[in-house]
Amino acid sequence: MATAVEVSDLKAWFGRTEALHGINMAVEQAHATAVIGPSGCGKSTFIRCLNRMHETNPDARAEGEVKVGNWDIYDMPAVDVRRKVGMVFQKPNPFPSMSIYDNVAAGLKLNGTRNHKTLDDVVERSLQQSALWDEVKDVLKKKSGASLSGGQQQRLCIARALAVNPEVLLMDEPCSALDPISTAKIEDLIFELKQRLTIVIVTHNMQQASRVAEFTGFFLMGNLVEFDRTEKIFTNPSDKRTEDYITGRFG
Amino acid sequence: MSSGFLQFRRRLVDYAATFTAAFLSAIVVGTLVAIFAYLLIKGAGSVNWAFLTHTPKPVGEIGGGMANAIVGSALILGMASLIGIPFGIGAGIYLAEYGRNRLGAFVRFTADVLNGVPSIVIGLVAYGLVVFTQGHFSAFAGGVALAIMMVPMVARTTEEMLLLVPQAVREAAFGLGIPQWRTTISITLASARAGILTGIMLAFARVAGETAPLMFTALGNQFWSFSPNQPIAAVPLQIYTYALSPYDDWHRQAWAAALVLVALIVGTISLVRFVFARSTLREAR
Numbered sequence: 001m002a003t004a005v006e007v008s009d010l011k012a013w014f015g016r017t018e019a020l021h022g023i024n025m026a027v028e029q030a031h032a033t034a035v036i037g038p039s040g041c042g043k044s045t046f047i048r049c050l051n052r053m054h055e056t057n058p059d060a061r062a063e064g065e066v067k068v069g070n071w072d073i074y075d076m077p078a079v080d081v082r083r084k085v086g087m088v089f090q091k092p093n094p095f096p097s098m099s100i101y102d103n104v105a106a107g108l109k110l111n112g113t114r115n116h117k118t119l120d121d122v123v124e125r126s127l128q129q130s131a132l133w134d135e136v137k138d139v140l141k142k143k144s145g146a147s148l149s150g151g152q153q154q155r156l157c158i159a160r161a162l163a164v165n166p167e168v169l170l171m172d173e174p175c176s177a178l179d180p181i182s183t184a185k186i187e188d189l190i191f192e193l194k195q196r197l198t199i200v201i202v203t204h205n206m207q208q209a210s211r212v213a214e215f216t217g218f219f220l221m222g223n224l225v226e227f228d229r230t231e232k233i234f235t236n237p238s239d240k241r242t243e244d245y246i247t248g249r250f251g
Numbered sequence: 252m253s254s255g256f257l258q259f260r261r262r263l264v265d266y267a268a269t270f271t272a273a274f275l276s277a278i279v280v281g282t283l284v285a286i287f288a289y290l291l292i293k294g295a296g297s298v299n300w301a302f303l304t305h306t307p308k309p310v311g312e313i314g315g316g317m318a319n320a321i322v323g324s325a326l327i328l329g330m331a332s333l334i335g336i337p338f339g340i341g342a343g344i345y346l347a348e349y350g351r352n353r354l355g356a357f358v359r360f361t362a363d364v365l366n367g368v369p370s371i372v373i374g375l376v377a378y379g380l381v382v383f384t385q386g387h388f389s390a391f392a393g394g395v396a397l398a399i400m401m402v403p404m405v406a407r408t409t410e411e412m413l414l415l416v417p418q419a420v421r422e423a424a425f426g427l428g429i430p431q432w433r434t435t436i437s438i439t440l441a442s443a444r445a446g447i448l449t450g451i452m453l454a455f456a457r458v459a460g461e462t463a464p465l466m467f468t469a470l471g472n473q474f475w476s477f478s479p480n481q482p483i484a485a486v487p488l489q490i491y492t493y494a495l496s497p498y499d500d501w502h503r504q505a506w507a508a509a510l511v512l513v514a515l516i517v518g519t520i521s522l523v524r525f526v527f528a529r530s531t532l533r534e535a536r
Binding site: 051053056058079080081082083086087089091093094095096097098106107110111157160161164 | 351417419420422423424425426427428429430433434437438441442444
């Protein structure tokens, strides 16, 4: 077992409000880690600090150490961090002006890759990995990414994130805007992807956390209350607050 | 009150509101139709081959045309667009993507003020900037005057159209490690281009009919000129001169010129839209 992401004493602010109060977490490589907790507890802020998306908000800042492999991500250019640590958002957000092909190729193309063979290969491989290839292979350059269904769009966004070959994939409630069938497909996908890739997934759905993740962290009011193996969190939590939350007493 | 009465009153209010809206729209559309119809009635008879291919005849002679003014307008508008559109889009990008601060607020306020400055004042500014310093009237000076008018219009529409692009689209690009300048050019601007194009076309149409800013910049010319450094004829200037003249033949030609001007503006906008619609299809929508 190896650590893919090591978070030490991570604090985050929105203006003067401290949203995270010193988080420590070691994310296991090639596994899925779920982040759960009530709305406003800081779980989205937390994963947005893992690829420095947090600081794209005006007035937002973060402090502390986040190591991805041997890299201290707060000690390198943010654009480089985001190529190592990809992200899938809550609402599918394909680029509206681009075809399916261009959506997947965007990360490489706009960072300078021009070779058509390379791009073709990456687009096919990424769409295969996100289980969308068979549905779109005939209309790759004919249809806009925005013309797909919500579930397909989300898999397109996953393919787009995979195309730049990240080491870690962050997913911020990736299924909350999707129907149950699309949700099941994304969950299957997470199972496939975590063979090679480290996944951190924020979810409101505790069944989802228990289905896809080996590890789960419970956030409450900007603190990581408990972090352990998923079955331990859901069957025998150490902290009273975790137990209250998962048994539905609040949140 | 009975429910029957309430229902009757609701329906009455509904009818009244719908009628008011329809009536007001009809006034707007009716005005436009009336202008076109009147132009056609007055001008269509005088638009002929000679009008489109000849230069004006000396005073007293019947006939001649406005070919030099049509070309002159095209040249001035071409220069105005070349200068005004890049500056306008650039300022719009700054306002939308970087201008959430005091400098941005100042630029936004300045653009709005500039939008409201009377066009004849803009003409005077261009006179001072170009004609006075160069020592002669020129097509270029006219282009500068119209460009100054285009910049704030293009800047503000570009800003508004960029702000309509959801933040999620920018986040998706940042999440892929695409730098902000790249994101703006290849993704945000591309997503907003239909709206920005409409804004540019509106600004173009607006300045294409301007007369006052050209009076002491492009000045007008009875003869052919293709040089940016010489005084040049323009359709609105020609309309102004001819409409104020005492000659019936010139009045006829002024109507014809007005019709041609409107047709050229509509034609240019349609052409740009057509070309744009085709290029979007090619890129797979």
